[in-house]
Amino acid sequence: MQKELISSHATNVFLGKLGDVLIKAIDKPLGYALNWGRLWSLWPVHIETACCSVEFGAASGPRYDVERFGIIEAFGSLRQCDLVVVQGTITRKMAPRLRMVYDQMPDPKYVIAMGACAITGGLYFDSYNVLPGIDGVIPVDVYVPGCPPRPETLIQGCMLLQEKIKRMKVR
Amino acid sequence: MSSETTIDEKSSETVETKPEIAKKEITPVVEPKFEKSLAEKVVSKFGTIVTIGFIKPNRIRINAKKENILDVATFIRDELNFDHAESVTGVDYPKSKEIEVVYHLGSYTEPQLAKQVLTLATRVPREDIPNPGHDSTRMPSLRDVFYSVEFHERECFEMLGVYFDGHPDNRRLLLPEDWADIPPFRKDFGIKGR
Amino acid sequence: MITPLPPGIQLEKVDDRIMTLNVGPQHPGSGHMRLIIKVDGDYIVSCDPDPGYVHRGEEKMAEYRNYIQNIPHLERPVIHDSCNILYPYCLAVEDLLGLEVPERAKYIRVIASELNRCVYTLYWLAIYGIFLGHSTMFMWPVGDREFCIDLLEAMSGARVTHAYFVPGGVRNDLPANFEERCLRQIDYFEKRLKQYEDIFYQNPVLKQRTEGTGVLSRMDAIRLGTTGSVLRSAGVDFDVRKKEPYDVYDNLDFQTQVLKEGDSYARSRVPYLDMLESCRIIKDALKKMPKSGSVRTKLKPNPKGGNDEVYRRVESGRGSLGMYVVSDGKPEPYRVKISVGSFRNLICMPYLLKGEKLGNMPAVYWSLNYWPVEADR
Numbered sequence: 196m197q198k199e200l201i202s203s204h205a206t207n208v209f210l211g212k213l214g215d216v217l218i219k220a221i222d223k224p225l226g227y228a229l230n231w232g233r234l235w236s237l238w239p240v241h242i243e244t245a246c247c248s249v250e251f252g253a254a255s256g257p258r259y260d261v262e263r264f265g266i267i268e269a270f271g272s273l274r275q276c277d278l279v280v281v282q283g284t285i286t287r288k289m290a291p292r293l294r295m296v297y298d299q300m301p302d303p304k305y306v307i308a309m310g311a312c313a314i315t316g317g318l319y320f321d322s323y324n325v326l327p328g329i330d331g332v333i334p335v336d337v338y339v340p341g342c343p344p345r346p347e348t349l350i351q352g353c354m355l356l357q358e359k360i361k362r363m364k365v366r
Numbered sequence: 367m368s369s370e371t372t373i374d375e376k377s378s379e380t381v382e383t384k385p386e387i388a389k390k391e392i393t394p395v396v397e398p399k400f401e402k403s404l405a406e407k408v409v410s411k412f413g414t415i416v417t418i419g420f421i422k423p424n425r426i427r428i429n430a431k432k433e434n435i436l437d438v439a440t441f442i443r444d445e446l447n448f449d450h451a452e453s454v455t456g457v458d459y460p461k462s463k464e465i466e467v468v469y470h471l472g473s474y475t476e477p478q479l480a481k482q483v484l485t486l487a488t489r490v491p492r493e494d495i496p497n498p499g500h501d502s503t504r505m506p507s508l509r510d511v512f513y514s515v516e517f518h519e520r521e522c523f524e525m526l527g528v529y530f531d532g533h534p535d536n537r538r539l540l541l542p543e544d545w546a547d548i549p550p551f552r553k554d555f556g557i558k559g560r
Numbered sequence: 561m562i563t564p565l566p567p568g569i570q571l572e573k574v575d576d577r578i579m580t581l582n583v584g585p586q587h588p589g590s591g592h593m594r595l596i597i598k599v600d601g602d603y604i605v606s607c608d609p610d611p612g613y614v615h616r617g618e619e620k621m622a623e624y625r626n627y628i629q630n631i632p633h634l635e636r637p638v639i640h641d642s643c644n645i646l647y648p649y650c651l652a653v654e655d656l657l658g659l660e661v662p663e664r665a666k667y668i669r670v671i672a673s674e675l676n677r678c679v680y681t682l683y684w685l686a687i688y689g690i691f692l693g694h695s696t697m698f699m700w701p702v703g704d705r706e707f708c709i710d711l712l713e714a715m716s717g718a719r720v721t722h723a724y725f726v727p728g729g730v731r732n733d734l735p736a737n738f739e740e741r742c743l744r745q746i747d748y749f750e751k752r753l754k755q756y757e758d759i760f761y762q763n764p765v766l767k768q769r770t771e772g773t774g775v776l777s778r779m780d781a782i783r784l785g786t787t788g789s790v791l792r793s794a795g796v797d798f799d800v801r802k803k804e805p806y807d808v809y810d811n812l813d814f815q816t817q818v819l820k821e822g823d824s825y826a827r828s829r830v831p832y833l834d835m836l837e838s839c840r841i842i843k844d845a846l847k848k849m850p851k852s853g854s855v856r857t858k859l860k861p862n863p864k865g866g867n868d869e870v871y872r873r874v875e876s877g878r879g880s881l882g883m884y885v886v887s888d889g890k891p892e893p894y895r896v897k898i899s900v901g902s903f904r905n906l907i908c909m910p911y912l913l914k915g916e917k918l919g920n921m922p923a924v925y926w927s928l929n930y931w932p933v934e935a936d937r
């Protein structure tokens with residue numbers, strides 16, 4: 196009897212609506228919690244592309260120590276990483292590899308373009324083998340200018356990224 | 367910060383150096399003895415096949431035809447005791463339709479030769495429309511004489527299109543796999559906006 | 561119908577016993593390059609290095625810029641050894657233009673070059689340490705490196721890309737009180753280096769991993785044309801600073817460091833001994849340096865070289881570094897060739913890794929003192 200009263204279609208619609216309402220209700224706190232978790236555990240991929248990697252190494256050294264801010268330089272697999280710091284020049288040979296690395300990473304993922312080369316091609320604007328910036332290859336969240344950027348600049352870039360994540364909508 | 371001020375103080379001292387420059391121009395005219403004796407050894411063996419480019423302190427340049435380059439290189443290795451190559455450079459001369467391949471040779475075994483760098487140069491024909499590996503821009507490889515040229519010659523092949531006959535593995539080294547343009551170090555390869 | 565393959569591309573036969581591994585360009589055990597390694601079980605059968613991921617066409621770019629404009633981009637291949645890569649370029653251009661360098665500038669150049677060698681070697685040592693799983697050896701050198709960088713920053717104004725050497729001398733004079741500061745720093749640095757010896761070089765685990773792996777004999781080191789620490793660890797006494805002294809190296813007091821073993825341990829130890837020598841050189845140079853005087857010969861704007869060619873070399877952190885500059889009377893060089901130690905040592909890689917265990921690959925690969933950006937230019 197009761198089965199006839201409530202049709203399966205109506206149940207589905209009701210559940211769907213209820214889900215929407217519930218998600219709306221917990222979206223903010225849940226999103227905040229998720230983002231907070233992502234914020235302090237940014238794992239950069241170990242991909243060195245050019246000379247800016249020297250300053251990246253210095254930034255994780257004892258004097259600058261980006262680990263204080265939750266950027267953990269770990270030599271892990273890229274399937275566990277959620278941050279690409281593009282450390283300088285992307286050449287034509289490297290660009291497909293960079294895209295491959297980016298595609299293999301799980302969502303959500305963030306990109307920092309470090310150095311003038313990664314932003315516009317920098318010093319190598321007229322070289323035949325260098326891409327004029329990496330925007331054509333992967334989407335970029337934060338640009339860190341400099342040639343090479345000082346470690347402080349990189350740290351500031353990371354903090355800007357964290358600021359951005361804080362305000363991001365959770366997908 | 368404080369050093370910036372010191373530059374301006376020093377700028378007035380340029381006049382003093384001029385006589386020294388004049389002195390320096392005279393010195394290379396006197397050819398150093400040891401280098402000359404080395405060059406003469408090569409010339410006495412090969413006669414007109416080789417020419418001497420220059421003899422400077424610690425630097426000798428010997429030009430050879432590409433047909434004889436193997437013999438000349440073997441002689442340099444066996445009799446003069448140069449045992450490794452420091453670099454292989456290609457220089458493009460589009461006006462005379464030639465590409466010059468320059469070997470810089472050095473020696474580790476002979477203490478006397480440690481500071482000498484012998485430049486062995488040869489010229490190969492150049493074609494206006496290059497087809498690397500299939501045209502007349504080729505010369506015998508020196509890999510069997512100096513083993514150390516292996517990677518340098520590979521680089522020279524891809525950058526200038528000089529094919530080295532007898533090289534075991536004339537593959538691409540530095541350029542991307544899908545490079546389809548002319549070799550980039552030729553003079554007619556223009557770069558962006560220049 | 562089978563279409564013929566374009567030249568340079570071959571098909572590979574697949575063997576089901578042999579496995580091909582791509583180490584790099586994204587790999588914790590490689591730098592900016594790829595090693596195509598074939599393994600049979602745990603042993604490496606063949607290794608084919610595939611560099612070129614940072615090939616930026618420096619030599620082509622140099623043909624479009626004049627002698628002074630070339631300075632900043634020519635130091636980019638090794639930014640943490642930037643003084644040493646500009647050194648042969650400046651020497652070559654000075655020969656071309658007939659410039660005379662003031663005496664004080666020569667000493668300043670030597671000090672900057674030796675400090676930079678320390679900066680380079682410490683960074684390399686840090687990477688070597690962490691690749692062998694020795695985290696302390698990453699933190700210590702990177703930390704100590706900052707003090708040397710501070711000195712260079714005081715001299716030139718930049719952290720790593722100094723552009724300090726120019727044809728005709730150095731860009732500016734030393735800052736006030738530099739001698740005292742430098743001496744104090746060097747004293748501290750020498751003390752620290754002694755501690756490295758205890759914690760890293762006498763570490764039994766490190767010794768087990770590196771002693772006897774990747775042995776290069778003396779004859780092979782000569783035949784393969786290796787250079788720098790690879791060559792000196794194989795028992796060949798060759799250092800450009802001693803054999804073909806440039807600037808004032810002939811009246812400074814130092815020794816060439818040579819070891820005989822030729823294995824990874826010896827290769828990693830020679831740069832360390834070189835750093836100790838560098839400290840000696842800096843102290844000696846500070847003592848012998850003229851206390852005042854000009855540091856730079858002024859150039860005409862847009863200087864032109866004659867129809868000439870020059871090949872000059874210096875000893876950099878990675879071995880002999882040569883610059884071949886051809887000029888045709890224009891303000892721009894006709895051709896610049898950088899002959900770098902990393903590229904010359906590349907040939908060792910297939911040779912040394914063959915027959916080695918896969919786990920020893922990082923120990924052998926990084927002991928070659930190889931900086932991929934420089935090799936690709």
Ligand code: SF4
Nearest residue numbers: 247283310311312342
């Ligand atoms: S921005 Fe400068 S330091 Fe960074 S990769 Fe480019 S050239 Fe090198």
